[in-house]
Amino acid sequence: MRRQPAGQQRERIFIEAGAIVRAAEYLKEHAENSELFVLTDLNTHLHCLPILSALTERKTILHELELPAGDMSKNPDNLSRIWGWLTSHNAGRKSLLVNLGGGMVSDIGGFAASTYMRGIRFVNIPTSLLAMVDASVGGKTGINFNNVKNQVGTFSLPYAVFIDPRFLNTLPHREILSGYAEMIKHALIFSEEEWNRIRYRSIPDSEDWTGLIRNSISFKSRIVQSDFRDRGIRQSLNFGHTFGHAYEILSNEAEPDKVRHGEAVAWGMLAELYLSVRLKGLPAGVLEDYVQLYQRLYNTHTTGIDPQRLIRKMYSDKKNITGSVRPVLLRNIASPEPEIISDDILLQKAIDFANEASVSEKV
Numbered sequence: 001m002r003r004q005p006a007g008q009q010r011e012r013i014f015i016e017a018g019a020i021v022r023a024a025e026y027l028k029e030h031a032e033n034s035e036l037f038v039l040t041d042l043n044t045h046l047h048c049l050p051i052l053s054a055l056t057e058r059k060t061i062l063h064e065l066e067l068p069a070g071d072m073s074k075n076p077d078n079l080s081r082i083w084g085w086l087t088s089h090n091a092g093r094k095s096l097l098v099n100l101g102g103g104m105v106s107d108i109g110g111f112a113a114s115t116y117m118r119g120i121r122f123v124n125i126p127t128s129l130l131a132m133v134d135a136s137v138g139g140k141t142g143i144n145f146n147n148v149k150n151q152v153g154t155f156s157l158p159y160a161v162f163i164d165p166r167f168l169n170t171l172p173h174r175e176i177l178s179g180y181a182e183m184i185k186h187a188l189i190f191s192e193e194e195w196n197r198i199r200y201r202s203i204p205d206s207e208d209w210t211g212l213i214r215n216s217i218s219f220k221s222r223i224v225q226s227d228f229r230d231r232g233i234r235q236s237l238n239f240g241h242t243f244g245h246a247y248e249i250l251s252n253e254a255e256p257d258k259v260r261h262g263e264a265v266a267w268g269m270l271a272e273l274y275l276s277v278r279l280k281g282l283p284a285g286v287l288e289d290y291v292q293l294y295q296r297l298y299n300t301h302t303t304g305i306d307p308q309r310l311i312r313k314m315y316s317d318k319k320n321i322t323g324s325v326r327p328v329l330l331r332n333i334a335s336p337e338p339e340i341i342s343d344d345i346l347l348q349k350a351i352d353f354a355n356e357a358s359v360s361e362k363v
């Protein structure tokens with residue numbers, strides 16, 4: 001049976017085409033004084049909020065706060081804006097915050113809700129593939145701080161997550177690819193069967209998403225249930241992220257939102273699979289298969305970043321013990337293991353490998 005953290009209600013996840021209708025029913029039922037607080041970004045303000053507000057009918061009052069789109073919005077100023085907005089509308093302990101958007105919205109919205117008045121209820125309605133399969137489920141909330149991603153946050157489960165794959169129909173292909181990287185990651189760390197399916201598959205069309213998302217989330221949910229606070233096995237979800245985060249932060253520092261999170265993770269998995277072969281005996285064929293998949297789907301060229309800067313950034317990652325880098329590597333498909341590395345030459349080789357694999361001709 002799933003063990004819930006003390007004081008937490010269980011997260012309920014609804015995945016179906018039309019989940020937004022179910023979400024509206026749920027919100028009407030649970031809105032305190034018929035008032036809902038809805039956090040959006042520019043895209044969801046334009047394309048998703050009108051759908052939700054039509055479904056909740058006029059008697060529900062929607063207070064909206066729109067943040068600028070993009071991961072850069074996950075910052076202390078915006079967190080303070082959300083608290084101020086809730087305060088100015090007299091949100092109370094029983095209020096409900098709806099995070100309508102991608103990972104930025106559910107991360108910062110979840111953090112704001114879990115700290116406002118020591119915690120109010122929140123519901124996630126993810127609208128990007130990345131948020132559907134990763135950010136909106138599992139209860140991690142947070143903001144970036146001092147140039148470190150997700151440096152400050154809480155573990156706090158949403159009351160419910162409503163995943164409506166129809167929102168993907170209007171998502172740019174690049175956003176789909178970004179989320180797809182997390183699905184590939186789930187396959188590599190959890191299931192040989194899923195990996196064997198995913199490595200040949202092309203990006204599904206809109207009809208196919210429901211089952212795939214359900215599958216991908218089920219892998220993550222199992223891990224979250226056994227290690228909610230990320231002290232052990234949940235860290236396997238960081239596969240690809242040690243190198244990926246460094247790449248993402250340094251690229252976006254130079255040019256905001258230049259690299260999508262999933263694109264950086266897809267690149268990071270190149271480096272970490274290379275290290276898996278070198279240090280864990282992962283069969284080289286798995287790395288070759290991944291390189292082929294990467295070259296077929298992703299169009300990210302070399303990071304264009306000095307490898308030494310990437311290495312320094314990795315050392316400053318909050319998950320790393322001082323003086324070492326701590327990626328999760330794979331002994332085999334579905335067999336992740338943490339590793340401690342303090343050999344800069346090896347780290348540089350992994351970066352060089354990933355960069356070279358990125359610029360090869362697409363197959």
Ligand code: GLY
Pocket residue numbers: 134135137138140230234237238
């Ligand atoms: N996104 C990684 C985790 O939820 O643990």
